[in-house]
Amino acid sequence: MTWKRKHIPTGEKAAGYAVLTVLAALAVWLGATQAHFNQAVLVALSHPPGADKTAVGARQAASASQTAAFLAALQEGTAASPVEVFNPETLSDKIDGKAELYLASGFREMASRAFTVNIGKDGPGAPETLRVEVFLYAMESPEGAFAVFSGQRRAGGDPLAFAMNAYATENALFFAKDRYYAEFIADRAGPYARQALTALAQSLLASLPRESSKESAVAADSDLFPREGLRADSIQLAVSDALGMAGLENVYTAQYALPKGEAAAFLAVRESETAASAQAKAYVEFLTSMGFKETHPADAPAGVAVMAMDTMTQVVMTRGKILAGVHDAANRDAALELAGNLVKAIEKKGNDTPHD
Numbered sequence: 001m002t003w004k005r006k007h008i009p010t011g012e013k014a015a016g017y018a019v020l021t022v023l024a025a026l027a028v029w030l031g032a033t034q035a036h037f038n039q040a041v042l043v044a045l046s047h048p049p050g051a052d053k054t055a056v057g058a059r060q061a062a063s064a065s066q067t068a069a070f071l072a073a074l075q076e077g078t079a080a081s082p083v084e085v086f087n088p089e090t091l092s093d094k095i096d097g098k099a100e101l102y103l104a105s106g107f108r109e110m111a112s113r114a115f116t117v118n119i120g121k122d123g124p125g126a127p128e129t130l131r132v133e134v135f136l137y138a139m140e141s142p143e144g145a146f147a148v149f150s151g152q153r154r155a156g157g158d159p160l161a162f163a164m165n166a167y168a169t170e171n172a173l174f175f176a177k178d179r180y181y182a183e184f185i186a187d188r189a190g191p192y193a194r195q196a197l198t199a200l201a202q203s204l205l206a207s208l209p210r211e212s213s214k215e216s217a218v219a220a221d222s223d224l225f226p227r228e229g230l231r232a233d234s235i236q237l238a239v240s241d242a243l244g245m246a247g248l249e250n251v252y253t254a255q256y257a258l259p260k261g262e263a264a265a266f267l268a269v270r271e272s273e274t275a276a277s278a279q280a281k282a283y284v285e286f287l288t289s290m291g292f293k294e295t296h297p298a299d300a301p302a303g304v305a306v307m308a309m310d311t312m313t314q315v316v317m318t319r320g321k322i323l324a325g326v327h328d329a330a331n332r333d334a335a336l337e338l339a340g341n342l343v344k345a346i347e348k349k350g351n352d353t354p355h356d
Contacts, residue, residue: 067137077200083112107140109138116130117129136181156233165219173198222235225267231254258338266324287314304325314327314329315338
């Protein structure tokens with residue numbers, strides 16, 4: 001069979017050439033555009049000399065400056081991995097099982113990066129470098145940063161003086177500043193590890209901005225707890241659904257070991273006395289719905305509601321703008337002892353605690 005070459009009309013040839021011309025022009029334009037990529041994003045995601053290319057997805061690049069730039073600029077150690085950035089949709093990919101605490105506390109973004117730090121030898125034959133993974137979280141507010149700092153707090157940590165909220169364990173260091181929360185996790189413990197972690201943390205801390213005055217307000221609120229019997233590392237902040245009650249926000253809790261037993265206190269500073277009273281009433285109603293009944297023991301502090309169910313006792317009170325009480329106690333006597341200490345501490349420090 002003989003095939004005949006098909007004749008292509010002149011008009012169709014011209015149209016084909018025109019399409020090829022447009023495609024070629026488009027390719028040139030795309031190349032020029034990529035060559036002039038947004039420099040602000042490139043700077044934010046740049047590495048120290050010798051580091052690998054930053055692994056930040058294109059869809060995340062627009063927000064990466066919140067956290068990635070701080071880790072990209074950290075010079076205290078040598079970068080050992082790219083910067084990775086995670087948003088509310090991808091956070092669980094990195095910290096599966098823990099993401100809910102962050103999301104409930106106003107999580108915005110997290111960047112992580114591994115560093116190696118030169119250290120002295122911990123013993124014969126020990127390596128001279130330490131690998132540290134750094135996590136920097138950007139939250140919506142200082143309250144959110146303190147909430148995750150306190151909610152993730154490890155028992156037995158040593159308080160550190162270089163930041164308002166900072167502590168270290170054998171192989172890790174944690175701090176909160178303004179709306180940022182940071183973790184530094186080393187691959188092993190030792191005296192040189194503590195020094196290396198502190199140097200990294202101080203370097204990062206110095207680069208973080210202070211964006212509001214609420215950090216000092218967070219400290220002032222938590223300082224209202226009485227000191228007697230207080231477990232200092234037990235103070236926590238729940239930014240939502242505190243004490244199991246939906247809609248109850250920004251409530252501090254603290255654990256106590258008292259002569260009459262263990263107990264836990266709670267407190268929150270509200271915008272006004274009216275707001276504090278309304279929430280105290282709502283919490284009493286919540287307890288009532290759970291089966292608690294109000295009692296009137298003669299040895300209870302004046303002006304408090306004592307709620308009891310079986311062997312459980314809870315105390316609810318207001319003092320000016322402050323909502324406070326006891327939400328967990330080993331027994332009735334411990335609950336009333338802590339309630340009395342709480343009343344004295346709040347009245348001593350005054351009811352005019354500033355609140356934004």
